[in-house]
Amino acid sequence: MSLRIVVTVKYVPDATGDRHFADDLTVDRDDVDGLLSELDEYAVEQALQISENSDDDVEVTVLTVGPEDAKDALRKALSMGADKAIHVEDDDLHGTDVIGTSLVLAKAIEKAGYDLVISGLASTDGTMGVVPALLAERLGVPQVTLLSEVSVEDGTVKGRRDGDAASEQLEASLPAVVSVTDQSGEARYPSFKGIMAAKKKPVESWDLSDLELEAEEVGLEGAWTAVDSASARPARTAGTIVKDEGEGGKQLAEFLAGQKFI
Amino acid sequence: MAEVLVYVDHVDGAVRKPTLELLTLARRIGEPVAVALGAGAGDTAAALAEHGAVKVLTHDASEYADYLVVPKVDALQAAVESVSAAGSLAAVLVPSSAEGKEIAARLALRIGSGIITDAVDLEAGDEGPVATQSVFAASFTTKSRVSKGVPVVTVKPNSTAVEAAPAAGAVESLAVTFSAQATGTKVTGRTPRESTGRPELTEAAIVVSGGRGVNGAENFALIESLADSLGAAVGASRAAVDAGWYPHTNQVGQTGKSVSPQLYIANGISGAIQHRAGMQTSKTIVAVNKDAEAPIFDLVDYGVVGDLFDVVPQLTEEINTRKG
Ligand SMILES: Cc1cc2nc3c(=O)[nH]c(=O)nc-3n(C[C@H](O)[C@H](O)[C@@H](O)COP(=O)(O)OP(=O)(O)OC[C@H]3O[C@@H](n4cnc5c(N)ncnc54)[C@H](O)[C@@H]3O)c2cc1C
Ligand SMILES: Cc1cc2nc3c(=O)[nH]c(=O)nc-3n(C[C@H](O)[C@H](O)[C@H](O)COP(=O)(O)OP(=O)(O)OC[C@H]3O[C@@H](n4cnc5c(N)ncnc54)[C@H](O)[C@@H]3O)c2cc1C
Numbered sequence: 001m002s003l004r005i006v007v008t009v010k011y012v013p014d015a016t017g018d019r020h021f022a023d024d025l026t027v028d029r030d031d032v033d034g035l036l037s038e039l040d041e042y043a044v045e046q047a048l049q050i051s052e053n054s055d056d057d058v059e060v061t062v063l064t065v066g067p068e069d070a071k072d073a074l075r076k077a078l079s080m081g082a083d084k085a086i087h088v089e090d091d092d093l094h095g096t097d098v099i100g101t102s103l104v105l106a107k108a109i110e111k112a113g114y115d116l117v118i119s120g121l122a123s124t125d126g127t128m129g130v131v132p133a134l135l136a137e138r139l140g141v142p143q144v145t146l147l148s149e150v151s152v153e154d155g156t157v158k159g160r161r162d163g164d165a166a167s168e169q170l171e172a173s174l175p176a177v178v179s180v181t182d183q184s185g186e187a188r189y190p191s192f193k194g195i196m197a198a199k200k201k202p203v204e205s206w207d208l209s210d211l212e213l214e215a216e217e218v219g220l221e222g223a224w225t226a227v228d229s230a231s232a233r234p235a236r237t238a239g240t241i242v243k244d245e246g247e248g249g250k251q252l253a254e255f256l257a258g259q260k261f262i
Numbered sequence: 263m264a265e266v267l268v269y270v271d272h273v274d275g276a277v278r279k280p281t282l283e284l285l286t287l288a289r290r291i292g293e294p295v296a297v298a299l300g301a302g303a304g305d306t307a308a309a310l311a312e313h314g315a316v317k318v319l320t321h322d323a324s325e326y327a328d329y330l331v332v333p334k335v336d337a338l339q340a341a342v343e344s345v346s347a348a349g350s351l352a353a354v355l356v357p358s359s360a361e362g363k364e365i366a367a368r369l370a371l372r373i374g375s376g377i378i379t380d381a382v383d384l385e386a387g388d389e390g391p392v393a394t395q396s397v398f399a400a401s402f403t404t405k406s407r408v409s410k411g412v413p414v415v416t417v418k419p420n421s422t423a424v425e426a427a428p429a430a431g432a433v434e435s436l437a438v439t440f441s442a443q444a445t446g447t448k449v450t451g452r453t454p455r456e457s458t459g460r461p462e463l464t465e466a467a468i469v470v471s472g473g474r475g476v477n478g479a480e481n482f483a484l485i486e487s488l489a490d491s492l493g494a495a496v497g498a499s500r501a502a503v504d505a506g507w508y509p510h511t512n513q514v515g516q517t518g519k520s521v522s523p524q525l526y527i528a529n530g531i532s533g534a535i536q537h538r539a540g541m542q543t544s545k546t547i548v549a550v551n552k553d554a555e556a557p558i559f560d561l562v563d564y565g566v567v568g569d570l571f572d573v574v575p576q577l578t579e580e581i582n583t584r585k586g
Contacts (some may be wrong), residue, residue, distance in 0.1 A: 002313075013535070015399065015516075015535050016535055017566075019398045019402075019447070020398075020402070020470075020520055021402065021404075022533075025404075039517065056324055062431055065394075075581040078509075079487075089287055097376060098367070098372040098377065099370065099371060099376060099377065100314065102371070122516070122517075123577075125398070125515065127380070127397075127516070127539075128363065128379045129360065129363055129364075129379070129558050130363050130364060130366075130367035130377070130379060133363075133368050134362035134367050134368065134369045134371055136368075137335075137367075137368040137371050137372070137443075138371065140443065141446070142330075142443070142446030143330065143331060143332075143446075143447060144330070144447050145330075145331075145362070146360055148510075152438065155449065158280075158450075161330075162263055162510065163360065163361065164359065164455070164511070165273060165453045165454060166452045166453055166455055167452070167453045167455070168330075168449050168451065168452050169332060169449070169450045169451035169452070170447055170449060170450065171447070171448045171450050172446055172447045172448065176447075183515045187526055193359065194324045197424075208514075210361070222446050223376070223407050223409070223411060224370075224375065224377075224408060224409060224410035224411065225376040225377070225407065226405065226406065226407050226408075227404050227405070227406045228379065228392065228405045228407060228554025228561070229404065229405045230397075230402050230403070230404040230451025230527075231402065231403055231404075232401065232402055233401055233402060233403055234402060234559060236547075236560075238563055238565075239547075239559075239561075239562040239563040240563070240564050240565070241554075241562070241564075241565040241566075241567060242564075242565070242566055242567070243567045244553075244566050244567060244568025244569070244572060244573055245571075246578075247568040247576075248550075249566075249572070249573045249574065249575070249577035249578075249579070249580055250344065250572040250573065250575065250576060250577075250580050251566070252548065252564065252566050252573065253580035253581055253584065254579070255442060255548070255564045256492075256525075256548075257548060257584060259525070261468065261492065261524070262492070262581050262584050262585065
C-alpha cells in the first residue's frame with residue numbers, strides 16, 4: 001500500500017513586518033519579507049508524523065500557489081522532511097481571490113495525485129480559514145477539518161475537532177481533506193542535514209496551462225470579490241499610563257467608573 | 263424588497279447573539295429570512311421574529327448532528343434556491359464562527375458566488391452590499407464587495423448592536439435533499455463543553471485576560487474574580503494556554519478567539535502581534551503589566567505599570583465596593 005499526502009502551504013508576508021497594500025489593493029509582497037505561513041508548519045508536521053507512524057510507503061508532497069519567492073516556503077517544508085514540492089506560478093495569478101485559489105489548488109492536487117490533503121487552519125495573511133472546506137467541496141471528498149489530533153489507519157482518517165460547544169471525534173474514509181490546528185503538536189525545526197537534503201529534492205513548476213486553466217478564471221479580473229478601499233487604521237490616541245505606587249488598582253477602578261463600566 | 267438569508271446559530275432552540283446582530287445588519291439591505299436547522303429549530307422563531315425575521319425556514323434531521331458541515335450546506339443551498347425561486351435574494355449572511363465560515367464557503371462555491379469572511383460591518387451600496395473587514399491584525403480597514411453571484415458574507419460577533427424590530431416570523435418547513443457528500447464525515451463522539459456560567463468569550467461585552475505574567479493555573483483565580491466583579495468573560499494568551507494554566511477555548515488571538523468587546527483588560531500580557539490580532543478591535547483597552555516597555559501599552563486607553571498581584575486584587579475589591 002502506498003499513501004500520497006499533499007500538504008498545501010502558503011507563502012505570506014511576515015506578520016511582524018510592516019504589512020500593507022499595493023496600489024491595486026492587493027497585498028504588497030515586495031516591501032515585506034515573506035515566509036512559510038507559520039500555521040502551515042503544523043500541517044507539514046502532521047504529514048511527516050503520519051508518514052513516520054505508517055507501515056505503508058508514504059510520499060509527502062508540498063504544494064504552493066504563489067509568486068516566485070514562494071519557493072522559499074517550499075524549501076522550508078522540504079527541509080523539515082517533505083519528499084517533493086510543486087510550485088504553481090503564473091503572472092496571471094496576481095490578485096486571485098479565495099474561490100480562484102481553491103480552484104488552482106484543487107486542479108494541482110488532482111494532477112499530482114493524492115489520498116490525503118493536509119492544510120493549515122488558516123493562513124496568517126488572509127486568515128479566512130476556508131480553503132480546506134473549499135478543496136473538499138471541489139474534490140468531492142470528505143472534509144475533516146480543524147483537527148487538534150489526527151491519525152490515519154487502514155484507509156480511514158480520524159481526528160478530534162475542538163469546537164465552541166463541544167469536542168468532536170470525527171472519522172472519514174480516504175481520500176479526504178484535513179486541516180490541523182496549532183494544538184496538533186509543535187512543528188519540528190529543520191535539521192542541518194534536512195536543510196542540505198532539501199537542496200537536492202525535486203521542485204516542479206506548473207503554470208496555468210499545465211493545469212488546463214484559463215487566465216480569466218483567476219487573478220484580479222477573474223475574482224468574484226472586489227476590494228474598493230484599504231486604509232491604515234488611525235493610530236490610537238495615546239492612552240493614560242500610570243505607575244502603580246500602591247493605588248494603581250483604585251486609579252484603574254476610577255477610570256473604569258468614568259467610562260461607565262462600573 | 264429583496265430577501266436576505268440569515269443562517270441561525272442556536273443551541274437547542276436558543277438563538278445566539280451573533281445571529282441577532284446579523285438580523286440587524288440584514289435589515290439594512292433587505293428583508294431577513296432566517297434559516298434554522300437541527301434540534302430545536304422551530305423554537306427559534308419567536309426570538310427571530312422579535313428581531314426582524316419575516317420568515318423562518320426550519321428543518322430538523324439527525325444528519326445535522328451526526329455528520330460534519332455538509333448537511334448544513336445542503337440545507338442552506340435548498341433555502342437559497344427556494345427564496346430565489348420566489349423572489350430575489352440580496353445576500354446570504356452567516357455568523358463568522360469556524361463552522362459558519364466553512365458552511366458559507368462551500369455554499370458560495372455551489373451557488374457560483376464570491377465570499378467575504380469576517381466582516382465587521384455591512385451597508386447597502388450601489389453595486390450590492392459593502393462589507394468592512396479589519397485585516398492584518400486590525401492594522402488596516404478594507405471595504406469589499408462580492409462581484410459575482412449572490413453575496414455570501416460571514417460577520418464577526420459584536421459587529422453591531424442588536425436592535426429589536428418585530429416582524430411576522432412565519433415558520434415554514436424547508437424541504438432538504440441531502441447530497442451524496444453529506445454523510446462523508448461522521449461525528450463518532452461528542453463531549454459537550456462544561457458551562458462556566460460566565461458569558462461566551464466572543465459575545466461578551468467585557469473580557470478580562472491573563473497571560474504568562476499570571477504565573478500559574480492557580481493564580482487564574484485572580485483573573486476570574488476580576489472578571490466576575492465586572493460580569494466579564496475570561497480570556498488567556500497562548501503562553502498561558504500552552505503552559506496548561508487555562509483551556510485553549512479561552513485563548514484570544516490569531517489562533518484563538520477573536521474578540522471585540524466594549525472593554526478588554528489584559529493582565530500580564532506583552533501584546534505580541536498574534537495576540538493583538540484577536541483583540542485590537544476592542545473599543546476600550548486596558549492593560550496591567552510590570553514592564554513599561556511592553557508593546558500592549560501602545561494600544562491602551564488606560565494602562566497601569568505595576569505588578570498584577572498588587573493591582574488586580576485591589577481593582578477587584580474596589581469594583582465590588584463601588585457596586586456595593
Ligand atoms: C487581508 C486579506 C483579506 C482577504 N479577504 C478575502 C475575502 O474576503 N474574500 C476572498 O475571496 N479572498 C480574500 N482574500 C484573498 C485570499 O485570502 C487568498 O486569495 C487566498 O490565497 C486564500 O485565502 P486565505 O489566505 O485566507 O487562506 P485560508 O483559507 O486561511 O488558508 C487555509 C489553508 O489553505 C492553504 N492555502 C491557502 N492559500 C494557499 C496558497 N496560495 N497556496 C498553498 N496553500 C494555500 C494553506 O494550507 C492554509 O493554511 C484576502 C486576502 C488578504 C491578504
Ligand atoms: C502562528 C502563531 C500563532 C499564535 N497565536 C497566538 C494567539 O492566538 N494568542 C496569543 O496570545 N498568542 C499567540 N501566539 C504567541 C505570541 O506570539 C506570544 O508568544 C504570546 O502572545 C505571548 O503571551 P504573553 O503575552 O502572555 O507572554 P509574554 O510575551 O511572555 O509576556 C508576559 C508579560 O507579562 C508581564 N508580567 C510578568 N509578570 C508580571 C507581573 N507579576 N505583573 C504584571 N505583568 C507581569 C511581562 O512584563 C510580559 O510583558 C502565536 C504565535 C504564533 C507563532
